Amino acid sequence: MLWQAPFQQIVQGHKNEDLNGPWRLILLGDGSLTRHLQLLTGQPVQIELIGMEHQEVAGAKDPLEVSELAVPLIKRQVWLCCCGQKLAWAESWWNREQAAQNLLDKSLPIWRSLTIKRAELFREVDGLALVNESWLEQSFDCTGPFWSRHYRFFRNSKELTVIREVFSPALEMWLGASTNTKNLE
Numbered sequence: 001m002l003w004q005a006p007f008q009q010i011v012q013g014h015k016n017e018d019l020n021g022p023w024r025l026i027l028l029g030d031g032s033l034t035r036h037l038q039l040l041t042g043q044p045v046q047i048e049l050i051g052m053e054h055q056e057v058a059g060a061k062d063p064l065e066v067s068e069l070a071v072p073l074i075k076r077q078v079w080l081c082c083c084g085q086k087l088a089w090a091e092s093w094w095n096r097e098q099a100a101q102n103l104l105d106k107s108l109p110i111w112r113s114l115t116i117k118r119a120e121l122f123r124e125v126d127g128l129a130l131v132n133e134s135w136l137e138q139s140f141d142c143t144g145p146f147w148s149r150h151y152r153f154f155r156n157s158k159e160l161t162v163i164r165e166v167f168s169p170a171l172e173m174w175l176g177a178s179t180n181t182k183n184l185e
Helices: 007-011 021-028 033-041 064-068 096-102 110-115 134-140 169-175
Strands: 003-006 046-055 073-082 085-095 122-131 146-155 158-167
Touching: 021 033, 021 122, 021 146, 021 169, 033 073, 033 085, 033 169, 064 158, 073 096, 085 096, 085 134, 085 169, 096 158
Parallel strands: none
Antiparallel strands: 003 122, 046 073, 073 085, 085 158, 122 146, 146 158
8 A cells, every 4th residue: 555544635635736636536536446447437337246245353453443444254246337448446345234224236336236115325435545556557457556435334323235346547538637646655
């Protein structure tokens, strides 16, 4: 990880000025990423399930908020694809029982799975980061660093899931250049 900051630090203006408006909306907004990607590209978002694995406890590289979920856990990883390209990679952590109740169709984006029954949800963005991983460079077919965010969904005031997303620079086609990342390092 090259850089990271908690949400409150960003919205209070620290490094916020380095992000252009459309990227600020994508990274800091509380809307559905899959819906935003569909609106931007005009194409439906395809979910490419990488895997779902059992995880007994939160790992050292997981967002801190994962430790607040009841164990045992399920970790789900997916690619979000539009227009024939990978636009984001996402991983989410769930209590196993909650995953069984809420992820009935593994091919659906999480937002659609959670809103099928029109249940109320609250999303809280917890932090932003710039990451650089060779496997992401290979998969996105471009060099990093890559913007990342992590957030939680709550239902009935209880934490439901923690989600981390990493964004492809290909989104600049629709959003413009994100920022001068050198200012953040």
